[in-house]
Amino acid sequence: MKNKFHFLLAFTGIIILCMNLQCKKFEEDDEWIHFSTVKKRIEGLKELTMHQLGPTDLLPYWHSRFGNFYMNLTLDSYHPYKKGYGYQVKVYDKASDNLICEGQWGFSGKGNIFIHFDCLDTITSLAFPDRLNEIAGTIVKLSNTEMWFKNYSQWLDSLNTNVTWEVRFKEYKKQ
Numbered sequence: 001m002k003n004k005f006h007f008l009l010a011f012t013g014i015i016i017l018c019m020n021l022q023c024k025k026f027e028e029d030d031e032w033i034h035f036s037t038v039k040k041r042i043e044g045l046k047e048l049t050m051h052q053l054g055p056t057d058l059l060p061y062w063h064s065r066f067g068n069f070y071m072n073l074t075l076d077s078y079h080p081y082k083k084g085y086g087y088q089v090k091v092y093d094k095a096s097d098n099l100i101c102e103g104q105w106g107f108s109g110k111g112n113i114f115i116h117f118d119c120l121d122t123i124t125s126l127a128f129p130d131r132l133n134e135i136a137g138t139i140v141k142l143s144n145t146e147m148w149f150k151n152y153s154q155w156l157d158s159l160n161t162n163v164t165w166e167v168r169f170k171e172y173k174k175q
Helices: 002-021 038-042 059-066
Strands: 044-053 069-077 087-093 099-107 112-117 134-142 146-153 163-171
Touching (some): 038 069, 038 134, 059 069, 087 112
Antiparallel strands (some): 044 069, 087 099, 099 112, 146 163
16 A cells, blocks of 8 residues: 555656646657756757748758858847747857847747747748748657747648648757
């Protein structure tokens, strides 16, 4: 009886610990459990390794805007004087570490994330009228070294209602 009580106590403690740590597992995560919060796993220096819209590779677009770059996703408030406006993201040149662009990242619902680049707000295009300044989607994989999200766009192709938008980041270097 005493062993069962200790087992239940330990099991309950682990469950409470996981709930307090917010160790959320996503659809394509390799790890069974995470001991850091979603925000802590997102935070850090990231490199965009894939941005696919259906069969179209969008990495050349990002490289035409920023060159060879990496991002620093911080937990610093985007608007320090207001609550609920997301966190800061800064884009740097890999060769010189010079700041290229700033913006914000945050959550737009359960499991949905966006990264918005302020320096691209004025750029428009017939192909992507309101998508050039932002990367968004539902998180499907999140570890300390990788972040993937996926989205489905219907307005881009009226004949195919499931155009997949895939984005992948990997850790650029540890801070």
